[in-house]
Amino acid sequence: MEAGLGLGSIWNGGLMYIIPFLFVLTIIVFFHELGHYLVGRWCGIRSLAFSVGFGPEIVGFTDRQGTRWKLSAIPLGGYVKFLGDENAASVPDRSAVARMSEKEAREAFPTASVGRRAATVAAGPIANFILAIAIFAGVAYVQGRPVADPIVSEVVEGSPAEEAGFEAGDRVLATDGQPVTYFSDLQKYVTARPDQPIVVTVERDGKPIELTVTPRTEERDDGFGKTFNVPVVGIVARGTESSFRVEELGPVESLRYGVEQTWFVTERTVNFIGEVFTGRQNADQIGGPIRIAQVSGEVSTLGLGALLNLAALLSVSIGLLNLMPVPMLDGGHLLFYAFEAVRGRPLSEQVQEVGFKIGLALVMMLMVFAFWNDISGLV
The missing domain is CATH 2.30.42.10 (PDZ domain)
Structure with a gap:
């Protein structure tokens, strides 16, 4: 009986962290991917899948345009897969593109102009900043400053x-x-x-x-x-x-406040990253999912407004992270497109493949480092 109560307490305590964490992360991921999706559609690129989460599908549906909207089992991110993508990281599938019909080739991501591809990729991080502005402004309008x-x-x-x-x-x-x-x-x-x-x-x-x-x-x-x-x-x-x-703030004042707060958070985040590299800040402040869940749970006790403000802070951080010029991230794709625009042709498949492998290694190292910080903070 006592063991049962103990397990129940652990479970309830876990829910206190898990539910706010999933709420915050789902909002951020959904709007990030929605930016990619909407601009991609506007640029005439066909999307095959829109997923919140990775791994096996839990639930989903297919819309009239053939896009599979789904919620997946691992809630640590998401992706939009466009026609011609080899995987969720938008690595081009050259062999699949070569077999496409003329109509399919016009709607594929790899065959789109460099400008349309760049706009589609940049739309994700931009959506994160727009979301942050909207949250800061909305909370200020409702609750005041x-x-x-x-x-x-x-x-x-x-x-x-x-x-x-x-x-x-x-x-x-x-x-x-x-x-x-x-x-x-x-x-x-x-x-x-x-x-x-x-x-x-x-x-x-x-x-x-x-x-x-x-x-x-x-x-x-x-x-x-x-x-x-x-x-x-x-x-x-x-x-x-x-x-x-x-x-109390009116609509225009609230919007101005949202922009100011988003700019301040962006500036401080960039400065923090620079201070980590120069040794002025401790790198062990960089956290992963466990720490985000812990902070989300604590902040949720302060009310919905505080939790939404945390979502805005994290949205800015994820937007900036994705803009880093690392292959596998949006910023890495934009870097490749910049080279393509200057050279007049894409980088070779071999160079891009090596870049994606290096990017994957860097992303994995960052994830391991963040998880280590999370775990060490619990010990």
Whole structure:
């Protein structure tokens, strides 16, 4: 009886992570592949299959155009297979193309112009960014935007802010000449400038004062057993002094907010990748499905809005990952098409085959590394 209760608890705990994880991943994968599918159709390319997940089909149907829409057993991605593709990675099937009729050849992916192929491939990552904008904007429109005035409630002892001369009660007006409206504006500006001097204009006793502060990079706990490096200056905003509130946004303001948030996440993700390669950030922050499931489960306890915002963050990350110039990924295909456009003809089959093998090895290495980080975080 006790064993049964224990297994039940484990099962229920697992569902707490699995269901939000599948919800988030399905949204992201579906819209990524929908981008490929819609632009491919617009370019006159016939699709054979649209799958959310890999492996054996669980359920599906075939539409009037002959596309098999299906949900597959392994929920770790998805694909659109176009006519003339050898596999889900859009590796061209040369022998199949050679046997096609004239009509089929006009609708096949490998025989489409380089511009149409590039547009179809780029549409997936672009759809991820559009999805992120839509989610950020939609959540902000429904729930409003939490904001706080840029007023310093407390200066941390021994911090760069104390050394620069900040005082409680200072109101931040600008950073390097750029106006600051909310406390989050200051946070975003500091986060993007580790160890770089920043000229901060504050209002004190009704007069503007310029202070120069250099953010210090400190190690913080992410709440999931990992640490990350973040630039800080050491000032605190509290509810009473900084007037924490939720602002309602109209449709246009919400859309602008969605674009701004997506751009900020994109910029910070690119900077993070660069910092990993330069040693400023820990590579063990890179996570795989287990960690995504863990984070999804924790965030889901905060409500649907928080879970959707997580989906937007991950959508940006997946969009950027797919744009990396690695064969097997969308960015690798775009790199091949760029060479084709410059040369006036595709790269040889041998070169492309070697490229795809290298790309597959790199993708597999990244997956193994991410899984290792996931597992080590659980130990």
